[in-house]
Amino acid sequence: MKTRSLGTVLLGILVVGLGVGFLLDALDVMKFGQVISTWWPSVIIIVGLLSLISNFRQFLWPLLLIAAGVLLQLDKLDVVTVNAWKVIWPLAIIFFGLSLLLGRGNPGPKAEDIDDEKLDLFVAFSGQEARSTAKQFSGGRMSALFGGIEVDLTDAALKDGKADLDVFTLCGGIEIHVPDNWVVNVSGLPIMGGWENKTKTPAETKGAPALTVHGTCIMGGVSIK
Numbered sequence: 001m002k003t004r005s006l007g008t009v010l011l012g013i014l015v016v017g018l019g020v021g022f023l024l025d026a027l028d029v030m031k032f033g034q035v036i037s038t039w040w041p042s043v044i045i046i047v048g049l050l051s052l053i054s055n056f057r058q059f060l061w062p063l064l065l066i067a068a069g070v071l072l073q074l075d076k077l078d079v080v081t082v083n084a085w086k087v088i089w090p091l092a093i094i095f096f097g098l099s100l101l102l103g104r105g106n107p108g109p110k111a112e113d114i115d116d117e118k119l120d121l122f123v124a125f126s127g128q129e130a131r132s133t134a135k136q137f138s139g140g141r142m143s144a145l146f147g148g149i150e151v152d153l154t155d156a157a158l159k160d161g162k163a164d165l166d167v168f169t170l171c172g173g174i175e176i177h178v179p180d181n182w183v184v185n186v187s188g189l190p191i192m193g194g195w196e197n198k199t200k201t202p203a204e205t206k207g208a209p210a211l212t213v214h215g216t217c218i219m220g221g222v223s224i225k
Contacts, residue, residue: 038076044069047145051124061125064095116140117159123147123172132156139163139211144172144220152177158209165213169193169220176213176224183210184224193217198225 025032048065068088075084115133119140127148137156142149142165154177167174167188178184184199195215202208215222 039073041069041072041076045073047124050122051126051145060095060098064092065125067091119151119165121149121151123149137163139165141166141168142174143168144174145170146172148173148175150175150177153211154179158182158211161207162210163212165211167213167215167222169216169222170218172220174215174220174222176222178211178224179209181208183208184213185210186213186215186222186224188213188215188217188222190215191218193220195222196224198223 021030021032021035024030045066046069048062048069051065052059052062068084068091071080071084071087074080075082112128112130113133114130115135117134117136117138119130119132119142121128121130121140121142123143124145125147127150129150129152131152133155135157136159137153138159142151144167149172151174165176178199180200181202182199183201184197186195186197188195194217195213213222213224
């Protein structure tokens with residue numbers, strides 16, 4: 001069974017949920033518009049939690065997302081009396097200052113060696129660099145939401161000579177570096193976005209390692225070099 005990226009799964013769940021909600025609204029079962037207007041900040045909280053869980057090294061911006069989502073949700077539920085937006089902007093400035101002060105403890109994108117057979121990367125409002133050293137690399141999944149991922153596969157070796165990568169971008173970008181002797185095939189769904197394959201096809205393609213990249217790009221891009 002093909003593994004889908006977390007972003008693709010989340011997008012699918014969101015689309016199905018919206019469809020079901022609008023259907024129930026059309027059938028007068030519920031007022032879906034009111035549900036969306038009340039609970040949309042919960043989506044921000046979920047994205048922040050997913051980003052924090054997937055990359056603890058860059059914790060500041062996910063924490064800001066979670067804090068902003070919580071404030072907005074409490075505001076929507078009339079739990080707090082202050083204007084949430086007036087609080088969020090000062091918080092953003094504070095978190096930006098902390099990111100400068102804690103540069104060593106909370107660094108920007110830094111290459112991380114990964115020797116797992118499969119990659120599983122997720123970023124939101126941040127960036128991540130990774131280098132695979134797996135000698136039985138079989139693919140995996142990557143998702144970038146308002147952020148970027150750069151992966152170096154030049155030291156990896158494909159399991160059984162082939163691998164599948166499922167990638168998802170939403171207002172973000174993913175860059176993949178591969179060895180010169182790999183054959184790279186790219187396909188997917190671009191929505192106000194796209195992908196580019198800058199690799200050179202090796203002179204001898206028969207029996208060459210083959211990487212297949214399946215991409216869903218929404219106002220974002222995927223580049224293979």
